[in-house]
Amino acid sequence: MKKNTAQTKTPIIEPINPAPISPNPEAPKSFMSQKTLVLIGILSLITIVLLILAFQIGVPQNKPAEKKVPVLQTVLNIPKPVASSSAYITSIMLTTERKKVTAVDLELTYDPKVLSKVDIKPGTFFSAPTILSKKIDKVKGRISYILGIGLGQKPVNGNGTVAILSFTPLTKSGITTLTFLPTSKATSADQVPSILTAAHGIQFSFGPTPTP
Numbered sequence: 001m002k003k004n005t006a007q008t009k010t011p012i013i014e015p016i017n018p019a020p021i022s023p024n025p026e027a028p029k030s031f032m033s034q035k036t037l038v039l040i041g042i043l044s045l046i047t048i049v050l051l052i053l054a055f056q057i058g059v060p061q062n063k064p065a066e067k068k069v070p071v072l073q074t075v076l077n078i079p080k081p082v083a084s085s086s087a088y089i090t091s092i093m094l095t096t097e098r099k100k101v102t103a104v105d106l107e108l109t110y111d112p113k114v115l116s117k118v119d120i121k122p123g124t125f126f127s128a129p130t131i132l133s134k135k136i137d138k139v140k141g142r143i144s145y146i147l148g149i150g151l152g153q154k155p156v157n158g159n160g161t162v163a164i165l166s167f168t169p170l171t172k173s174g175i176t177t178l179t180f181l182p183t184s185k186a187t188s189a190d191q192v193p194s195i196l197t198a199a200h201g202i203q204f205s206f207g208p209t210p211t212p
Helices: 026-058
Strands: 074-077 088-109 115-122 130-137 142-148 156-169 174-180 185-188 198-200 202-206
Touching: 115 130, 115 142, 142 156, 156 174
Parallel strands: 074 198
Antiparallel strands: 074 088, 088 142, 088 156, 088 174, 088 185, 115 156, 130 142, 174 202
């Protein structure tokens, strides 16, 4: 009987390497997708809010029209002087709307180097006026004339000549001005401060010089 001389070969067992486990690619994609959707939603909301604000600012609001209360005017003005045989004469006009006047304080300036023999007298605005003050400074060229209603008379409103101003030019021709000072006033029985709203002086020419 033959001996089995063949050596029994020990089988070589190779280690089995487990297949590499790849991470789930769907997980990060899903997370990133959710963040993107949230960011897009926030940006969309901000855009909508900004559009609404821009529309509201751009559209004019219909506000009720404000009622303008008309201001009652009381105005002094001087027409162009007219030459007479011996002097120039002009009126000092007073126009007052519904406010009734009790007294007027006329404060004017003129050029004493151009005008001389300056005088002022009451006009017809007050029917029987009381002269409260009359001062003419021939050096400084200033007139201060205060007059008002007489005793027992009623306040007056309307349009009329409150005073008459006369003067003689020192030169044959020229241009000069008569200017109201801010201290000019018109008073009313029912209002303590002055009701005078404007006082317009005049620049005028005399002699052969044409009016500019």
